[in-house]
Amino acid sequence: MAGGRSTAAAIARGPVTISFAGYNRAWASWIASRLERYGVQVVLQRLEITPESRIDDDLQDLLLSEGRVLIVLSEWYFRLGPRTHEEWNAALRRIVPPNSERFAAVSVTPAALPSAVASLAAADLWGLGAAEAERRLLGRLGITPSRGNSGETLGGGGGPRFPLEQPDVWGGMPRRNTRFTGREELLGEMHQQFQQAEPGAGVVTLFGLSGVGKTHIATEYVYRFLPEYDVVWWVRAAERGTLREKLAGLAPALGLVTGREYGERLRAVRDALRRGEPYGRWLVILDGADQPDDIHDLVPNGPGHVLITSQNREWGEHNSVLIEVPVYDRVESVAFVRRRAPRLDEADADKLAEALGDLALALDQNAGALNDSNTPVDEYIELLRHGADIEPGLKVAADFQMTYYTAFSILLNRLREDKPEAVDLLRLCVFFAPGPIPVRLLRDLPIRDVPEQLAGLMDDPLLWNSAISKLAQWSVIQSDPQETTAEESVGSTEVVQMHRLVYQAVRADMPEEELNTYSRVVRKILAAADPGRPSDTRLWPRYAEIVPHLASSGALESTNPEIQVMVLNCLRYLYLSGEYRAGLEIAVAAAEHWPRLLDAGHPRLWDLIHHRANLMRAIGDYRATEALDRSAYEQLRADRGDRDLLVMRAGGSLAADLRNLGRYDEALDLSQFVRDGYAELVGPQDSRTLSAQHNIAVTYRLLGRYRDAMELDQVTMEARRELLRDRHNWTLSSEYVFSHDLRLLGRYEQATSVQERNCEVHRTVLGADNPQTLRAEHNLALCYHRGGDRPQAANLQARLLERCQRVLGDLDSLTVRVAVTFSSFERQHGDLDRARELGEFALSEYRRQFGDDHPYTAGVLGNHGLILRAAGERQQSQIEIESSLAAMTRAVGEDHPWTLGCALNASGARNFAGDPESAADLSRATAERATATLGREHPLTLSCRIALATDLRNLRKRPEADKIEEEALATLAATLGPQHPHTVEARSRTRPHWDFEPIAP
Template sequence: ASDGYKRQGPPWMVPYPRNPYFTGRESILATLYQQLWDSQTAAISQTQAISGLGGIGKTQTAVEYAYRYRDDYRYVFWVGADTELELTTSYVAIAQILNLPLKDAENQDDTVQSVRLWLGREADWLLVFDNADRPEILPPFLPPETNGHILVTSRAQDFQDLGIVQPIAMEMLTAEDAIAFLLHRTGRMAPAGADDMRPMQGIEPSPELQAATDLAAELGYLPLALEQAAAYIVTNRVPFAAYLTSYRKQRLKRLEKAKPKLGQYPDSIATTWALNLKEVQKTAPAAAALLNYCAFLHPDAIPFTLFTQGAAELGEPLATALADATDDPLDLYDLLNPLGSYSLVRVEPESQSLSLHRLVQEVIRAELGNEGCQDWVEPLFRAMATLLPEKCKDPEYQDWPTLAQLLNHVQELATHCQQRNIASTVAADVLHSMGTYLLVRGQYSLAEPLLQKVMELRRSLLGDKHEDIADSLDSLGQLEDYQGRYGEAEPLYQDALAMRKRLLGDEHPKVAASLNNLAFLYCSQGRYGEAEPLHQNALAMQRRLLGDEHPDVAASLNNLAMLYYSQGRYGEAEPLHQSALAMWRRLLGEEHPDVALSLNNLAALYRDQGRYGEAEPLYQEALAMWKRLLGEEHPDVAISLNNLAVLYRDQDRYEEAEPYLSEALRLWRQSLGEDHPNVGRVTENLGILYAAQRRTEEARSLYQQALAILEPKLGAEHPWTVKCRESLAKLDEAE
């Protein structure tokens, strides 16, 4: 050769076989190829890095790239980059395979330099630095000129020492790819091609396919975890369902029963991150403490504010490390840096949050042990309380964004609270705040376990004579009330009222609130005579205690107006509705759920009086506002849909009315269940619409369904039941 070197054929130094079960990562491979081969970019782009958590498949993706595009390169070199010694050893091996003159130099630095110079002169080579978790040690090994391509795999996230500002961040497998991998790897589906490994759209999955789907989700779509599970399943020939059942009981202990067999993973899950975690603990104890706390939260979108505002509650070393973090936001970024350097967390500046993999959480909790875990959960409740409304009182509308951000994390803490028998009044307050938030958001199935846990905690800690017990009784009463379980709600409301009177006296805002709740329950049951004095007493008490301008006074005006409306006392109801609407607008602004409620109620009054032109814009405004503020699926949205549909029906606008009624029925069934009185009411309304269209048999069926709901729930004499029975009778008479 003209350069004096002896050729022995193009070197191929990839130490691993191609993984026949490699799945997914197509977009990463395509992006990597495009960026490395883009001739329009600077030479700096000829160096690229794949960054990600240990076990995410960086090495095997690099292996796949090398095999897939081997024909595009004359030389492919693989360099272990864990340490400077390993780098040097790999370069000596390259020198020997290239038969460079200094391949056996006594000073190995000379050999390294000879390889660097060779790389600077030659072209069309691929150089892979694998496991370069300390990118800062690579520059002395880089060629002076880059005429080939350099690919780095690393847990690190900062590659500025290599001139890379934006590495390719490797995420978990997609759900589809993770399932396909499990099926292919275990031989449960023919590997003819990616499309053949995926279940066909629209086909009900078999129990085994569903178990594989659930297992992939439980393992967080992490390739190493999937490989370990698959290795055990293949070795022991067990069904996915059996493995899934065992994993849900034993968690990490079950996963560690098998080591990875394929995919170039040197260690199992338990040991893959062990050295990283120990290094963080040794060099950055505050970062390690933060990571430990994260192990007991939901893995996604952990808000920065939990640590910046709650640092004092989390003890040392975080209290000192983040003492000034509310004033200097970079303090937290400094703290997170050691965790990011191993990809143990993912920082999300846009949402001011961080995330980590659920299996990292599993490993941390296993290291801490059951007794140690309790020490981390209780401070988290205290830190959480610093972000919630003052003293964790019942949340107002302005508190909703904060509560929505914390919902998943409070639910996770509630699970640990249950598992570890953690009992504290702060925990009860946090759970109460979130439970009452879920109530107003119409998420009753999520609210129920939280509110029941609060009652259990408060009774065990406070006894039966405490104001907080009355608050829990009241909240549980609302839970039953909103779901139409009036018989269960009434004694809870009555007990809350009696306890509040004993503890707080007859004149207190919470006593007025209890009167209102009990009165509204009676009104829902058609017990108007019992409801009216309670509503009037509540209104008078609130005016005395809170003044004439207060949101609770507006609520009482609205509730009394609704009572009069239900009795057909429109002249008394209208000024109360108008006063409530005006007050809510003054105090809460134009955009508030209570304003939408008031618009809806005033519109209902106008509709019943035949004032359709005045009712329609109010209904439409209420519907649009509720959708904006509460979301499309909230049960209150169904109120507007039902009412607007009835307005259209009354005007013979049947085609406009029917889809609104159908959607209201769907929403209420979804959120309230099949036997809620509201479901019965909207079913009857749909029957009235069909009757008006002479769809007699459909109407009769709906009336019968409505009666089957209303009569057991409300009784035979409730106005709604009576009206539905009369509608059915008229239909029969017409025949």
């Protein structure tokens, strides 16, 4: 007991950590100052609870500090997150009672709080005077004022003022926004700038787009740091005359004796503020000061602070610290919307925030409108996107009685009067997509293609830069210079961007004929920027600049042939760079318009179908793609005959669909027809002929003809190196498949050597996350695994799966293939539960895509059977392994290597099930077929012979078993090495198995 009392006493004497919501900073500062008067060491800690964090963890973190934790309770403390009272009650009941000696609390609100707050035994400070509040605070912490402190009156003394007491001078302040959300870092930065400022230099300007929340941030700053000021004076500063009058109105509040003229009163006020008499702790807020040139001479000077809100960044030229106010981040937007419209859940709030670009004023007004209606959020957002007139229903606040539409219109009118060419530039920009617009695109269009009202602007660099500067000055756009390379001139990489609601306001303000004129100019700009070589990886950054703007510029609906070719080039780039879904979205949109813009059978219509099919196939929509390609192929062949380039291309696409659907023999016949046609039409060394030849090798590989595939891939690789460059993505693809062939033939060391270099170049040329790079790295992981370097294989496969999931999605064909091989690796060398999870996911996905008769489904079913065997579920394991063999035989025939591998596993299942005769029969037949198909030295053939030796030994045919085993071991040691895992396992008489690996079609 004595030890317990000692610990409690130590806690009571120790420091106090004050935990508070940012909204209650004034209370926290006052409490800290009171405690420090009595020698208590104090730490202020603002509580931050995010939607991702756990309340329990945040409360536990408070206990990491020494001494006691004093919680400043208000409804704001429990809005963080935001979390429900039920969640808070559960957390408080778990954390507080076991640590009751560490927690204390004071309540600074009359509002209802979660019921579990009772366990904190809070002292109620609300509605009291400063002396009584201090007495209760000290009593709650068990602090008794000593005689040495008795000279100071409770509640008095220096330090921050009691939060319930207003400053001596208080005027013009808006009411505090009870729905204020976030902005903690920005408020902290403002306070820091004021604290660091030299006397006479405490001027901070919040600048940003209209509606971004500058006024509300300024208001919150005042209330949050109110105890630090004795004078707070808020002035609407849009006009010079109003500002002079309102500043002059401070004279009587300061007790200054002046004449009746407000000019005289203004001089007296400015002199009093400069001298800091009668008050040195003053704060003047100039709200809406958008014309610094008109009013900068009226900004007060002295020991106090001036806070300015403005759309105009020119305040930086007048000795003010500039702090830009961005739109909310998404977490803040969602929290704000849910406070403004409680009927919306988190997902709906997120959708609304996305549609409105996280702009505070738009969120406030639209969320208010939604909360007062029963309109579903998705329906409301569609109205927003289609420009419906929702303005009459918007909820405006008492302190800002205009909609954000009106606010933007006022801004545009001001710009039009001040600098009309800036509005012309703005109108040009709104036909690009929201987001970064490279200035280089705007400047590269020949002047002859520009309408008269833009020609002067685009031909005059000084006028152009002046327009850009004016838009940036008024926070309408952000202009950001990017890093330049040696090949780029200074300024060539500058980008401008604007908020999506500015786009809507500018477009709504434009006459119909100007809409057509400006959009046509932007389409020409994009077409002029097309480098015309989408397969050249060096030019991909140029295409990445163009693609986002296709839809917003109207390029997808254009009848201009140059623009249509640009759209097709962009689709090719999106396919090659792995942006499949973005490309498909554009292809589908173009397909809605082009059939009515072009004559039936026009070549560009066939081009669009080809690119669309490629993108559909890339995301795994094989049956739909096969129907689309077959229709195109048959129609083109009927119209144009067998020897036509469009027919060849359509045939190649159809062959790719057949490969994906497991129809390999059909695919081979069609691929050879296509290769022969291209060779006749354009020559055997043309890139199209080589691509068709590459696809024949792919089909050989799927048919199990690994040597044929390797020989053809080697020829293609050498031809591509000659025709293209070594670092061309098609050359790199040929190298990757050549290494793949080597590995499938059991030449692991050579395969690894080729693939390591190939991966390095892939990462350099295409980037680490390009799908072709990911495929190359998957092959490298399997080279490591087959070659016996298991640590390298484990590390690479785990990272690869995570990257595929992140970049391509869980259901992408490559992601599923990686999951299959990683499942097999985990079963043998890692986590059996993880192996089972991945294997069952892949089996389910292949069944969904292909059905039970596809070879991929059959192969992965066999892998799953091996997992069940490892888990001890032998009966179900044998059922699945036998089913896998039967299905694979039906799919690809009994001599295919995949079938031989399934048979190897099935012989093992029969052996384990106590049927050695059947196992031996199957092993003998499998070993003979493997020898005939793959050769005597192939690893799969040797595995089959080791299994046969095991089965013969079980039948007591030891001499034959020993002879077969000895020959197989010798060959394994000679081909793979004596320390290779396969050799070591065979020597230890571990029964071999086979893992199915889906091959990219």
